[in-house]
Amino acid sequence: MKITYTARKVNLRDNFKERAEKKLLKFEKLFSEDAAVNVVVTLEKNRQTVEITIRDNGMVYRAESTMEEMNDALDRVVDILMRQIRKNKTRLEKRIKTGSIEDFVMQNPVPDDVEDEDYRVVRKKQVIIKPISIDEAILEMNMVNHNFFMFINAETDEVNVVYKRADGNYGLLEPAAD
Numbered sequence: 001m002k003i004t005y006t007a008r009k010v011n012l013r014d015n016f017k018e019r020a021e022k023k024l025l026k027f028e029k030l031f032s033e034d035a036a037v038n039v040v041v042t043l044e045k046n047r048q049t050v051e052i053t054i055r056d057n058g059m060v061y062r063a064e065s066t067m068e069e070m071n072d073a074l075d076r077v078v079d080i081l082m083r084q085i086r087k088n089k090t091r092l093e094k095r096i097k098t099g100s101i102e103d104f105v106m107q108n109p110v111p112d113d114v115e116d117e118d119y120r121v122v123r124k125k126q127v128i129i130k131p132i133s134i135d136e137a138i139l140e141m142n143m144v145n146h147n148f149f150m151f152i153n154a155e156t157d158e159v160n161v162v163y164k165r166a167d168g169n170y171g172l173l174e175p176a177a178d
Contacts, residue, residue, distance in 0.1 A: 003024060006038065026082075040052075041070055046068065048070040061081060062145060084145070088143065133153075133154050137162045138170055160173060
């Protein structure tokens, strides 16, 4: 895994980078050597936000946490990533190195008191969309911890959006003419 650090309004100390690398080693056996990990640390009003994004084989795994101490936020982000992988382990087994996911889940239990955080879109982004199935779109949406995901439906070749409903189920938006 190739780790890149980005610091916004804060200087990252070597001991933080060493701690992050040690924590991210837990994920090393799940991903290929080409996996790109981006660790972004932002300081705003005495609150430190740590965001980790892992990109590997077309999949994106993302978590973010804001706390008073960056080490606490780092711990929380790693726990959230572990929870995402555990929650979606059966679907991920098809995409992540064979056999690694079960070993990872068994060796890294996630505490029950760690809750997933909600994220708000605060900037405009351009995203690359690709043809995938509806199940893959829901999986990717869950992995980036968003409430919706835009994709090209592999069956219809049309742009669709899957979204998470308030009742916990999922919805699908398909284009239609008047």
